[in-house]
Amino acid sequence: MTATVDAPPSQLSPVRFHQVGKAFGSGRKAVVALDGVDLEVGAGEFVCLLGASGCGKTTLLNLVAGLDRPTSGRIELNSSRPAVVFQEAALMPWLTAAGNVELPLRMAGVPKAQRRAKAAELLELVRLAGLGDKRPHELSGGMRQRVALARALASTTDSADAGKPSLLLMDEPFSALDAITRDVLQGELLRIWRATGTAILFVTHDVREAVRLGQRVVLLSSRPGRVVRQWDVEDTPDAVDEINIALRKVISSHAAA
Amino acid sequence: MPQLEVQDEGAVEAGLDALDTPVVATEGSRVRRIAGRVLPPVGAIVVFVAIWQALWAAAFWLEFKLPAPAAVWGQIWQLVTSGDIVGLFWVSVHRAVIGFAISLLIAVPLGLAIANIRVVRRGVGPLVSGLQSLPSVAWVPAAILWFGLNDRAIYWVVLLGAVPSIANGLVSGLDQVPPILPRVGKALGAGRFGGIRYILLPAALPGFLGGLKQGWAFSWRSLMAAELIATSPELGEGLGQFLHNGMSLSDISMVFAGIVLIFVVGVGIELLVFRPLENSVLRARGLTASAR
Structure with missing residues (x-):
């Protein structure tokens, strides 16, 4: 397997949050989604953001992806354009699998032959070699999500950013899949992470998933979202139980309010 | 591992x-x-x-009210053997095609403007929808007074029939694009024009094709109405004039033949051009349920 997103030697953090806040609306009706978030993702690091509903996980990813702007604080982005995988695969139904992977390259003006080669390489990475001609509706949910992953990886590889660390943002990408497929794709993601050396910021509400995938798990509180605690998964023997207890505590604190 | x-x-x-x-x-x-x-x-x-x-x-009914099917067929067959049918079709179909093409050139920018610019949507949108429910025949008297009995009057009526349908089809096609797609496009690095060219327009294609189909039906209908009312030797003889002549001659079999021919052209173009286009677009997207 060829590595497609090269890990650079530099130890620059792909993304760093400085007291980031985000509110929707203004005045008294404003809803604070994020409040004073400090967070750093190291080069090549796999970080899982964990939280219940309303913790602003998705808002946070949108801020990094540049789909939205913070109302306070700042986000320091040292990576190439972050690749984003959403909960839905959201493939373009009029394009084939390969066409979807080529789309970001086409919009970046990459020549055709190069696009073809890159798309074939990325489809092989997600084990869909030879299925490039299929339309999205001819693929299963898990296969679609892998095409979406390949497409996201294609969007980071523009030559202008060569040498910068890469960053992959994933917003509950497996939560709409059945249990077996989810399990297999979690394994696949770890393999791809090791093969590419990209940093990953992975949002989930599933403690087991967070512990299985992440090197570090970050727990966010809800309304407003703040960083409550972080765990290094390697150094935490009963990580699942411990994090579960902390998560329950965060959730039950809302019952009184 | x-x-x-x-x-x-x-x-x-x-x-x-x-x-x-x-x-x-x-x-x-x-x-x-x-x-x-x-x-x-x-x-x-x-x-x-x-x-x-x-x-x-x-x-x-009396013979002059309901002709025999064979008599109507005889009329059509005579047009075919004499070759007159080519002229009739040519006059009407080329007008419809040119009118439809001009409508397309006007309706696409109009639809894009309505869908993307809020002021235009609020101001012009209801007008365009309203025009769609106004029968375009209503424009025939005004068109004749403005332009006289000529092709320009006829094209005017055809345009007012087809433009609102095509523009509205494009607007509803754009409105029905799932919001996740432009978001994904932005995350993949689409700029403003890249987003329209690579994401919005292809995503709106099925709705737009529906609008085109309806636009064709409206332009054909408007054209026949205009030809039927605006008859003059200068305009040449199309299917509408043929129908009008049948009425003037009190020849019911000729009138029926005219109706049949107008029907055949309208349905024929839809079946030969629009249906296959729509089916291939829908099938490529896995929307085959409606492509029966």
Whole structure:
């Protein structure tokens, strides 16, 4: 397997949050989604953001992806354009699998032959070699999500950013899949992470998933979202139980309010 | 991780892919498929003509009100053998096609503006929708007073029939694009124009094609109405004028022949041009339920 997103030697953090806040609306009706978030993702690091509903996980990813702007604080982005995988695969139904992977390259003006080669390489990475001609509706949910992953990886590889660390943002990408497929794709993601050396910021509400995938798990509180605690998964023997207890505590604190 | 385990993961995944891939049922043989599509409408026409023949044979209405199917067929056949039918079709169809093409050139920028610019949507949107429900024949008197009895008057009426339909089709096509798609486009690095060119327009295509189909029907209808009312030697003889002549001559079989020919052209263009276009677009997107 060829590595497609090269890990650079530099130890620059792909993304760093400085007291980031985000509110929707203004005045008294404003809803604070994020409040004073400090967070750093190291080069090549796999970080899982964990939280219940309303913790602003998705808002946070949108801020990094540049789909939205913070109302306070700042986000320091040292990576190439972050690749984003959403909960839905959201493939373009009029394009084939390969066409979807080529789309970001086409919009970046990459020549055709190069696009073809890159798309074939990325489809092989997600084990869909030879299925490039299929339309999205001819693929299963898990296969679609892998095409979406390949497409996201294609969007980071523009030559202008060569040498910068890469960053992959994933917003509950497996939560709409059945249990077996989810399990297999979690394994696949770890393999791809090791093969590419990209940093990953992975949002989930599933403690087991967070512990299985992440090197570090970050727990966010809800309304407003703040960083409550972080765990290094390697150094935490009963990580699942411990994090579960902390998560329950965060959730039950809302019952009184 | 040992190599063996990695191999296993791949095998599990390949197995899942094989199991989860949607199964496409094959529909019988080609002959049977075509027969299944062609026979019902042909049967319906046969039944219709049989009832017509029976009513005529029973002399239910006087001969000058209801002609015999054979008499109408005779009229059409005479047009075919004399070659006059080519002229009739040419005059009407080329007008409809040119009118439709001009409508397209006006309606696409108009639709894009309505869909993307809020002020335009609020100001012009209701006007365009309103125009769609105004029968374009209503413009014939004004068009004749403005332009005189000529092609410009006819094109004016055709434009007012087709432009609102096409523009509205484009607007509703754009409005129905799932909001996740432009968001994904932005995350993949689409700029403003890249987003329109690579994401919004292709995503809106099915709705737009629906608008085109309706726009064609409206332009054909408007054209026939205009030809029927605005008759002059200068305008040449199209299907509408042929119908008008039938009325002037009190020749009911000629009138029926005119109706049949107008129907055949309208339906023919839809079946030969728009239906295959729409079907191929829908099939490529897995929306085959409506592509029967």
